[in-house]
Amino acid sequence: GYTNIVHYTDDGWSGGNFDRPAWKRLVADIEAGKVAHLLCKDLSRIGRNYLQTGFYTEVMFRQNGVHFVAVANNIDSEEQDSGEFAPFLNIMNEWYLRDQSKKVSAAYRVKGKAGKPTTNNAIYGYKKDPEDKDHWLVDEEAAAVVRRIFRLAVEGHGPHEIAKILTQEKVECPAYYLARNGRGSRKNTVDTSRPYDWYGFTVSSMLTKPEYMGHTVNFRSSKKSYRDKRVKNDPSDWLIFENTHEAIVDPETWQLAQQVKRTVRRTDTTGVANPLTGLVFCADCGAKMYNHRGKHTRADGKEYRNDTYNCSTYCLTIERETQMCFSHSVSTKALNALILETIRTTASYAIQNREEFIQKVRSISQVRQQEAAKELKRKVAKERRRSAELDVLIKKLYETYAMGKLEEKRFELLCAEYEKEQAELEQLLASEQAQLNQFHEDTDRASHFLALAQKYTDFTELTAPMIHEFVEKILVHAPDRSTGERVQEIEIYLNFIGKFEVPMPEPTEEELAAEEKRRQKRIRDHEKYLRQKERKQKIAEGLIVPGEPYQLVCQCCGESFQSIRPNAKFCKPACREKFYRQEKRKAKETEASQTA
Known part of the structure; x- marks a missing residue:
């Protein structure tokens, strides 16, 4: 009999995979000379890849002096005749694995196309219905965390910042929470010593899951062969079935979270991210506006904060000493006040004059779409003409080459250039045609804006969620000083309705008088500033002594x-x-x- 016996068992691992933990330990022991005899039930216990199984049984074991026995197959490496049919047995073992893989894959696809979840476990925030394993129920404890993650994302917090907040507040991470409740793929392997470790990639992955809107998403990943590892599919290849279970997050919040997530927000020295990042643009060159924050010290030693936006192209051209755009400086305080006033007046008008607002938005949208569609149709027609010209050129090129009037090298070069241009044109045409098709779809933007406005019926200050929900973009024009005063136009485009002009009543005499009074005060303040500036200059030049x-x-x-x-x-x-x-x-x- 044998003594000093060691068992190597890979429970739950596929025979087609030779990256099994116990198998790797066995190979290491063989190479270290610790194994003299190796017994297994049959060849399929070694593996179901006939090439690798043959390598180990015919080459490696012999080279390391290992006596190999497969009991059920009557194979003994010390008896030469016993292994004659081993290669055929290995092929049949692999065929069995391939056949099983095909059957499982077919069943998997049938289940997935029927709209049933193809995952073994429900994602964090849900749990399987005890009465129907293909139906998910909301796990209220985890769902509260999911809702908070989306709320923080809408407020402008990035995935890593959200993960840091949850870790500091000692919220159990998904893997630990699921394992504690006996669920999840890592319930037996989770690190229980670190229950509150949240990571940015975990939060980022959760924010992109349509399942939280109540949808079932199948075929996120696939593999071409049972030998290959699973690879992620392109989102266009996913199969999505809507409203198959209760939603944790409404579609508007989910879409808003995707929109906010796409813009990288860096925190300043105070640890606060700017909510207007990615929304403010220069009206002249189209570049993003830079936000400048900092402390400055006056001559009297007092500190004051500066918080302004300016054109990024202009700021960069100062460094390069080349003039590419002009200064579009605007204070963040004034910008926030204007945004707040625009949202308040537009939302109030929309709620109080519902029918008039809807008609106004629809008429503006139709005019905009007609103008855009007209320009797009002209562009598409031009590109189609060029594509037809390229067809003729390529045909003539082939004829010239066939007649021997063009060298092969020159022919290949010209042909490649024409075909490349034609491929780019076809791609562009497909994109523009899709845009044209969208113009013909009637979307009730006004109703969406009304639903949004009714969420914020009473507010006095601007918050990050309000900015992200209401504001599409802001265009800042260069200041105009032709009248002697600094006048600056700022266009605010709101989500769903774009730039909307609220009908304003004619100003009363009292309002005109108050405005004139404010204008006169601005003039006086400006004159005072100029006098002070002139005096400071004279003091610097020694023409005036301070205190005189x-x-x-x-x-x-x-x-x-x-x-x-x-x-x-x-x-x-x-x-x-x-x-x-x-x-x-x-x-x-x-x-x-x-x-x-």
């Missing part, structure tokens, strides 16, 4: 006078009274002439 009175000119008598206040207008009280009496008399004369 200002040298000014009286607006009434025109004489020079000194004052400690830079905005003083009159040299004495008598001049001030005289000036305002004259202004009052002029106003009365103007009013009398207008009445007459």
Whole structure:
């Protein structure tokens, strides 16, 4: 009998796979000279790949002096005649594996095409229905975590940031949670010493799963042969069956999370990500706007924060010393105030004037689509003409080559160029034709916006979720100073409805007077700024000593006078009274002439 026996068992592993843990340990022991005799039930226990099985039984075992016995097949390596049919047995073992693989794959595809889940385990957030294994039920404890992940994503948090938050709050990670409840593919192998370890790729994978909208997704992966490893399929090859189980996340939130996830958001020194990232663009060159934040110190030692947007092309051209665009600087505070006002007025108008709003959006959408479709049709017609020209050119090229008037090398070069251009044109035509088809689809954008507006009926401040749900893009124009004031146009495009102009009533006399008052104040503030700037320049040049009175000119008598206040207008009280009496008399004369 044999002594010093060791058992090598790979339970649950396929015989077509030689990367089995116990098998690898056995091979290592054989190479180390620890194995003298090897006994197995039959050749299929070694493996079901006839080439590799033959290598081990015919070559490796012999080279390492291992006595091999396959009991059921009557094979003994010390008896030469016993292994004559071993190659045929190995082929039959592999054929059996191939046949079983075909049957399983066929059943798998039938089940998948019928809309039943092809996965053995329900994903995190769901559990299998005890009464129907092909139906999923919501696992409320895990579903609450899933909803929170999507909520954080919509607020602008990235996958790694969300993972960090969940780890800090000691929320059980999916693998540990499922294993604790006796579910999941890793229930026997999960690391129980690290129950709260969340990773960015885990969160990112969860955010892209349509299953959380209540859909069944089959054929995410496949393998061409039973010998190959599974590979991920392109999303276009997935088979999606909608509304097969209860949704954890509504489609609008899921789509919004995908939109936010596509834009990389970097946190600043305070650890806060900018919610406007990827939404603000230069109206002239189309480039993204850079956000500049920082602290600055005044001459008096006081600090103030600067938070502005400017054209990225302009900022980069300063470094390159080449002028490619112009400054489009706008403060983030003013931008946020304008976004808030736009959302508030548009949402309020849409809710209060529902039918009028729907008609207005539809008419604007039709005009936009007609203009875009007209331009696209012209472009498609031009590209089709060029494609037809290429067909003629390629045909003539073949004829010239066949007649011996063109060298083979030159023919191949020209032909490759024409065929490449034609392939690019065909791809472009397919894309543009798809866009044209979309124009003919009637989408009720107004209803979507109304549903969104009703979610936010009362708000006073702008939040990250509001920005992501409402704002499609923002175009910032260069400031216009032709009137003496800095006027800047900013276009805000809202999701579903684009740029929408809310009908505004004619301003009242009180509103006009208030606006004029604000304008006059802006002028005075600007004049004060210019005076202060001029004084600072003179101090820097040594023309004025700090602390000395200002040298000014009286607006009434025109004489020079000194004052400690830079905005003083009159040299004495008598001049001030005289000036305002004259202004009052002029106003009365103007009013009398207008009445007459």
